[in-house]
Amino acid sequence: MPLYVKELFKAYGKIIAVRGISFNAKEGKVFGLLGPNGAGKTTTLKIISTVLKPDSGNVFLNEVDIVNRPETAREYISYVPEDVGTYRNLTGYEHLTFAATVYAKNKEEYNEFLEEGIRIADLGNKIYEKTKSYSKGMKRRLQIARALMVKPRLAILDEPTAGIDVFHAINIRNVIKDFAAKNSSIVIVSSHNMFEVEKLCDEIGIINQGVLLKAGSVKEIKGDSQDLEEVFMKLASGTQLSSEKSEV
């Protein structure tokens, strides 16, 4: 079930956030959308996760039309929004049971999902505490666990490691990579951290100002250049940049 993204356009009023983005993502691989702040990453991911409708363009998860048949598509996808929070007064465990209830087809699957969720979240006994006592990183782990435990065909993670320390970021990256390989699922992440994308992703797409400048494997994109940052600067030259210094 590969993912095809074709000619997406999306405007918020006068601001055109996404102008004709197309790319494909393969099963068992992590695809990274790389670009500076305001490049249109979140907008693209919202469209792929059925939260937002594009003005035009198509997204297909194999034969499932995500834009026009979102209800069908939602069975196969999981989404972690950028900076997503939690329900303060629910425990981590309760968050997982909620997701398991939504996705599980039977009791066995429900238990299986929960077990997997607890394993991915790796929060120890903290999982039974209310999430208002969680740190940012714990909340993120919980949300990623919630998204991946149901073994979606397509997981969409918007800046999964933003604001997370190095140690935990490595951990989260490993979880994501493992998940994609083990379940031969598609994972799409976004980031403006070149270094991280290089470590985490099999393929990347560089976007700037709503346009996909280049897509391919990390190797292909890098070519002779030393690092992705250099590539990016070359690609984006001539267009005004608002990229921040990378975190982590």
Place this chain on the structure above:
Amino acid sequence: MKGKVRGLIKKDLLDVLRDPKVYVGFFLPLLIFAAFGFISAVTAPPSTVPLSVYVSKNWSFLDSYLITQGAKISSSPFNSDAIISISNNSNFLILHVTFNMKDINQIYYAKAEALNYVLNNFQSYYRNYLLKKAGVADFKIISNPVNYSFITNINNVTYPFNPIYIFEMTQVEEFVAPTILFALCIGMAEMSATLITVEQEEKTFEVLLSMPIKRYEILVSKIIASFVISILSSIFYLVGLVIFSNEYLSLLGDVQTGPLVFVNTTIFLIFVLLLIISTIFSSSLGILIGLLSKDLRIANVYLGLITVPILIPTLFFIAGGSLSYVSGPFKILLLLLPPTYAIEITRAFITRYLTGYWILGIIVGLVETLIILYISSLIINGTRLRLLKNKKVKEDKTN
């Protein structure tokens, strides 16, 4: 130090005042004042009211006194506002006054006041007469020659009180019940709005929207959750009302009541139904507000605005207004507001008489709640449709 404070103030002011939606909230006092002024005018007692009195024993002295005071002497006890019968007790004059009213409203209030005024003056009028004519010397008799006993009939429910006393009881009861109902409804709207706005702020709403859950299921679950909370808070309202009424309304005596000491059981149960409908209506308004606001501040602005439709019937009844004495567009407005009915029926705690508006109340409350929920479902479906600028993109038919 000064500069820092100025900086802090400036930041707060800019942050709040730059959102044009905030200004909508500024109109709130204007709306409330206008509503209050209008309602006060509508419910003000008339400057003159006709007062018809039937005097059971033909006594021209009293008849002519009443006529000089502007009352109309009626020839039959039926359809008269007050019936006076006279008896004597060792030179004291006793007037047995029965005051009839069909409803508790400002007209009857004015009549009751007029009657009391006239009867009080009759005391000195009769004293002068006694002194002049008969030369009665008994100081006891002269100081208080007329004694009164009162009966108030409200649609055949009889109270052994001066009608003024009933009105005073009603005023307190009609302040307490609607005010708390108002607070309950606003609280419910706030709770439901927050239920959605917090999800929007935390972005957990986006997670919900991406899950294999139907839009209507999201909406229905919010409604049911709010509904459960409505019921819980209504229970506390009712317990409070029972405590209040047992302490206060029981002063009116045990007249035709059911198992609950203070009020007829049927009336109480219908009131419970209307109360729940009002809170559900408020919840549904809250849900709509939650869907329309991206953050709590804007939700609060909208919540401020919806206090107005809930406040209008509250003020109207507190001011002593009655549905039978208003007409035209304002009456239609009142009839369109579900809290009207829950408040209107609290008057029946005292009159013990159902006006029949409650049937309309159930229909109006349910229909409007459904309409609001339908609009909410359009919005929740249209989070994308609304943003859809390109009409060529096909609508999602599976939604």
